Amino acid sequence: MIKSDIILESNEGAATGLRADYDALGEHLDRRGIDIKVIKDKVAGYGVAIPSWGVGTGGTRFARFPGPGEPRDIFDKLDDCGVIHQLTQATPSVSLHIPWDAEPAADLNSKGQEVGLAFDAMNSNTFQDQPDQVHSYKFGSLSHTDAATRQQAVDHNIACIELGQKIGSQALTIWIGDGSNFPGQASFTRQFERYLDATRLVYNALPDDWTLLTEHKMFEPAFYSTVVQDWGTNLLIAQQLGHKAKCLVDLGHHAPNVNIEMIVARLTQFGKLGGFHFNDSKYGDDDLDTGSIDPYRLFLVFNELVEAEADPAFKPMHMLDQSHNVTDPIESMMVSATEVQRAYAQALLVDREALAGYQDANDAMMATTALKQGFRTDVEPILAMARHEAGGAIDPVAAYRASGYRAAVADKRPTVSGTGGGIV
């Protein structure tokens, strides 16, 4: 963790300017009938989970270029995640990937307590073969033609639930790489039937207070067809399995230009929006930093979420899912968490009553202007003040760089040399 005097010192130089900016924004929002403190309190209460796999340097299928101080195991990863939360005060939990992060529950719990983090959704992994595995997933897992292979995948998912129960998680996320690479290779219908039958066994093992999140993705690693390729198939799964099954929307898992905010609205309307993997994308499942390419789209997604917030039962899970190839993953994750908060704050500023009036009057220009007014507002002073008041850093990246954390862990963690392709 980072010494508190480093954060204090970093904040000292910025606090006066922040107070002036915050007061000026407060005055501006007051003229719009918005109480800045209400927005700030909502932002302060907002958290997004960090993916454990995101604190190591990612890669493409061509190469991975590791950085200094790569985390060696889940305990190193939790140290890095602890720093992200310490400085941003926006990432109170971590989403684990099993078996990458499989360790005894007691050890995970004590490390989580040490670094001040809870455990979010568990992620199973049946898209890779593990060294001790009997049946291969080369031709699929939950939808495999072989019953023993499907059962192995079911057992793994149930093991993820059992570990999750011991560390306070309440959700399992399933993403499979199953599909086909050639027309005719697989029967779409029989393959999906096998998937549903196997996933129902996982669903039946789910505790009552748990949610099963299924994640769709249009392609990769199967390039001709994918079993859970889009939100339509994902919704069918959630409807077939039951009320504990909901859809997870990863922003990068759609074709370019797809109207993701509308998918969010549809799933929300029918109680099937389970959660998000936030990231950004230019071409495909790029796993770029959230808000780095299309912050307006992120805002539009949050506009739907804020609209739905009126229902207290509406509580989708919010997680990041990114791969950092050219930046320090801790810096990327801190900036990304802030971008998610920013979109939330901007969406909170939308005058919903005015917007609904313009919509009903078919005043397209005023409706889109009312919506965009939220996006155009620079809410940085709100985010920074929320961080500052919670003991975080006004400028997390500046404080992190001043702390020398990366150099310090690089001394302890062995250098990783260049390796082959990595997971995106």
Ligand SMILES: [Mn+2]
């Ligand atoms: Mn994802």
